[in-house]
Amino acid sequence: MDSKSSRKNISQAIIRRLPRYYRYLGELKAEGVERISSSELSSLMNVTASQIRQDLNNFGGFGQQGYGYNVEYLYDEIGKILGIDRPHKIVTVGAGNLGSALSGYQNFPRYGFNILAMFDNDEAKIGSTIHGIPVLPVSKLTSYIEENGIEIVILAIPKEEARQIIHTLEGTSIRGVWNFAHTDFEMSGGIVVENVHLSESLMRLSYEIANSERLD
Amino acid sequence: MDSKSSRKNISQAIIRRLPRYYRYLGELKAEGVERISSSELSSLMNVTASQIRQDLNNFGGFGQQGYGYNVEYLYDEIGKILGIDRPHKIVTVGAGNLGSALSGYQNFPRYGFNILAMFDNDEAKIGSTIHGIPVLPVSKLTSYIEENGIEIVILAIPKEEARQIIHTLEGTSIRGVWNFAHTDFEMSGGIVVENVHLSESLMRLSYEIANSERLD
Structure with a gap:
């Protein structure tokens, strides 16, 4: 090796x-x-x-x-090599449609990606469970991260909120952010960011369609 | 130009x-x-x-x-150039968590990506609407595509089902597939495929974490 x-x-x-x-x-x-x-x-x-x-x-x-x-x-x-020979503790910020779908995605646990909690500011969601995962208030995010050794944070919130929360996250011991917010950012302290821009993927498909011809 | x-x-x-x-x-x-x-x-x-x-x-x-x-x-x-100067008609196959979240994703309509219907085999979902989008039986997929001029199909179903449905789709007039199933495929007839492998994106993040050091 x-x-x-x-x-x-x-x-x-x-x-x-x-x-x-x-x-x-x-x-x-x-x-x-x-x-x-x-x-x-x-x-x-x-x-x-x-x-x-x-x-x-x-x-x-x-x-x-x-x-x-x-x-x-x-x-x-x-x-x-991929670092998936050991489990990863994950939380999701944003319990909307996408955050909930990602948190309940059945392929992740088989690779050791375990989502332990979701965080949201919506009073109607706080205290509930979605796909068996508890929804907690965003005010508890940093303490939850430290108490539970959370390594990865999934961001499934709008870009304005994401830009605010990354500063909070820089002060925690997390190692990486999986970002679905429609913005790019880098983080200090050696925190790794992987951006997933769904709209951009769909635009690439649109580009390929515009530049290809349908063959029958 | x-x-x-x-x-x-x-x-x-x-x-x-x-x-x-x-x-x-x-x-x-x-x-x-x-x-x-x-x-x-x-x-x-x-x-x-x-x-x-x-x-x-x-x-x-x-x-x-x-x-x-x-x-x-x-x-x-x-x-x-990206082909988003005109709207695109889209349907989603799979009205599960991910398919529903993608179909209701608020960023898409602003780029002209309009999701008109979802298709599923679950009797409990057929006939309902999710995020205002009707859920129809998969048996109606090809006729719906032809009658409504659908251009793009989102696949949010397990890989075994996806492998079956792509053959059906090859016989339609669609131009592209946005594939979230955990498999790669190419399609005949000039149909473009854009694969989005969420687990693989999370693995790249895991790799970067395993090969970086946390700086405090």
């Missing part, structure tokens, strides 16, 4: 692809497949075999000539 | 950035800003001024030396 420092130069493109490797290997594992060659994985994932070899070489390889990759081993190793 | 064919070689990286330009220009426009230099836009967007000039040159420029960019004009032109 490479040390952290030797991984510093891994490109964003590879990091973007790693979860996809993880997903395909997870499916192969679930189907009972024990090993796979880079060319088989290549045709499955629609990526060239040489890219697969190059990508995985960044993390020490894992493959053996003439044998291919051990599916379970590679799955576990990529899980470690 | 460039013709379609001369835009063929625009990189995915630029296409990924265009909606972000559009968002920032929309905010400037809303604030009443009439013109902006590439260096001002650069510091606002945290992108180099030369990248901004290069990116926008792909579409014919729009800027004038010593004047900068006309905000409203550039906003409108990027809107045209």
Whole structure:
């Protein structure tokens, strides 16, 4: 296994692809497949075999000539690289439609992404549970984070509110923010931000439609 | 304005950035800003001024030396490039938590993304409205698409169901699919697919956390 420092130069493109490797290997594992060659994985994932070899070489390889990759081993190793070999404690700020849907999303717990609470200012929601998750007042957010060792905060609130709350979050011990607010920001203190701009994804689809032709 | 064919070689990286330009220009426009230099836009967007000039040159420029960019004009032109200068008719397959939240997402109509109906097999949901949007049986999906000129289908269903439904959709006149199912696919007939893998986005955040250090 490479040390952290030797991984510093891994490109964003590879990091973007790693979860996809993880997903395909997870499916192969679930189907009972024990090993796979880079060319088989290549045709499955629609990526060239040489890219697969190059990508995985960044993390020490894992493959053996003439044998291919051990599916379970590679799955576990990529899980470690992605930091999902251990559970993550998460809270969601914003118990609206999107915040509630994300908090109850059934795919997350299987990867160890556990959403423990939602926070909202709406008196009608505070004290209730949504998808079994308690809704607490935003005034309790920082104390809840510290008392429960929360690592990730999901922001599912409008941009104006998000801009206010990030300053509060910078004073806590969280490690990352998954941001669905329609704004970009960076945070101090080494807190990592992953922005998900749903409207922009839909615009890219719109662009592709405008620049493609329907074939019948 | 460039013709379609001369835009063929625009990189995915630029296409990924265009909606972000559009968002920032929309905010400037809303604030009443009439013109902006590439260096001002650069510091606002945290992108180099030369990248901004290069990116926008792909579409014919729009800027004038010593004047900068006309905000409203550039906003409108990027809107045209993104194909959001006209409304899009959309339906959602899957009226679960995520499908409902996406269908009721308030940011979409302002860009002309209008979700007209949701489709589900759950008898308890069929005939109801969620966020004012009617829920119809999946058996009506293809006829509804043809009768209403639906252009985009949002898939918010599990991967097994998604794999089945894409074959049905290939026989319709839709132009694009916005896929939230936890699987990748391509479609025949020139139908464009934009995959949004939420779990993978959360894994990238987890990766960044595992490979960063909290600074206090």
